[in-house]
Amino acid sequence: MAFTIQFVREFTRLGLNRSIGGVLALAFSRELSPVITSIVVAGRMGSAFAAELGTMQVSEQTDTLRVLGADPIDYLITPRVIASCLALPFLTLMCFTVGMASSALLSDAVYGISINIIMDSAHRALRPWDIVSAMIKSQVFGAIISVISCSWGVTTTGGAKGVGESTTSAVVMSLVGIFIADFVLSSFFFQGAGDSLKNCV
Template sequence: HLRPSDPPNRPPPTHRHRPDLRPPSCRPPVPAPPSYSVQSPLPPTLSSAYPVPAPATARTTSLTSSSASTIRAAACPCPASPSPRPPPAAIILRLASAASPEPPPPPFSRWSPPRAIWRGLSALLLAGQVFHRVLTGRVHRRNLLAQLRRVGPGSAGVSLLTAAFVGMAFTIQFVREFTRLGLHRSVGGVLALALSRELSPVVTAVVAAGRVGSAFAAELGTMQVSEQTDTLRVLGAQPVDYLVVPRVVACVLALPVLTLMSFALGLASSAFLADSIFGVSTSIILESARRALRPWDLISSLLKSQVFGAIIAVVSCAWGVTTHGGAKGVGESTTSAVVVSLVGIFVADFALSCLFFQGAGDSLKYAMG
């Protein structure tokens, strides 16, 4: 009979065995197969005559603990403990930059023009595009009519009310002194020249800059930050033709009409105040105004208004289409557009006054005669 002399110590059977995914070199040693001894069933006489050879046994060598650990470590390359994590990429980049510093950038490589200069150049470029569109007749008529109604009748009430009070305030300032000096016949001429040459166009332009210019900048700025202008380009429409040109043309056409209306109402309110408070007859004021005024005074006033309207529209539209930064950028662009428009109005008024009006003394001489 065969029986195991050293039965193996096997684990109890389980229904589901997990596969050993470790490499062969890292797996635990497999126990040696059991050895079997042979018992002869022959009687002693025969067993002594025919001896059964003993089974061959393997030669074993005893190893020390240090040698065994060395061999086990060489056979199993997998480390017993997890290796340390590599340093983060930021530390590696910092060490690399410290080891090899970057060369200094060339001069003026990071310089960019200030935003005011950039927007000024944008306004000049936009003005050139508008002028070219007007000469070639590329004006959106329906949008032009809508902007004319908005700039003209929409701003008429505010402009007329402002012109009336400005004329009366100007009358209070100098009519009393003129009557004391016996120059009551020149009151109408002074009022007419002041209102036609300076007060009416400037006051109308200031009102338009505050009401129309701010609206233009806010609308175009909102369209720019919400990418509506890009949508127009995708649809095949040019934003300059559809949005900018009608606004500029509407301001250039509507402001001279508003200036004439402001001049008429300002002169009428001044004559009424001089007659009712200071005793200067309305007929004397109107006659003096007729003698002092020349056709060139009214024409130059209309030219001033057209220049002011172009400045307001171009600056507001340029500041609007260069807006970025969301709602905050829209507010900053609107405020900046109004301020720059007012500064441009006053600078242009000084330049045009030096160019147009050089004969105020002669006009007053005719008014007193």
């Protein structure tokens, strides 16, 4: 919504009301939804993974699994990685839907731009690849978060202090990984000059 406030005012002054929905849809689908969702998940889920596995590591629970003949990677890490890769796309879709709806309502309430105009512009600008790319990004981000967080968790040493340090490091490294992956994927997915907004002017 803050993003909407910042640029809708300028677009309105320039008389580009019919381009607002398209810009919103492209911004949310290509960047904002997958990245913001992943940042929130990294802070919530990534820290939980690192703390839980770190506690198990320093309390020697992972060693107990090995004694019982269970592989800690298959038992503790693989399910978390799979769950993250499956959950992130759904959360990204929810973020996109809520973001578009709230931005359309805000534009209508504050700037008097009809919701129908916003939705029509978004429909004309948005293409299937924009949604597909968001899903691919979110899956990659989910893998990055889970792998990094679990790796820091199972390599924790130093007792309770080590658990705290591993949790912090896991979140920081996950965020760095998300930003790097986002740049690489965006450069790969959206090369050259785009024409998505040509029907919205």
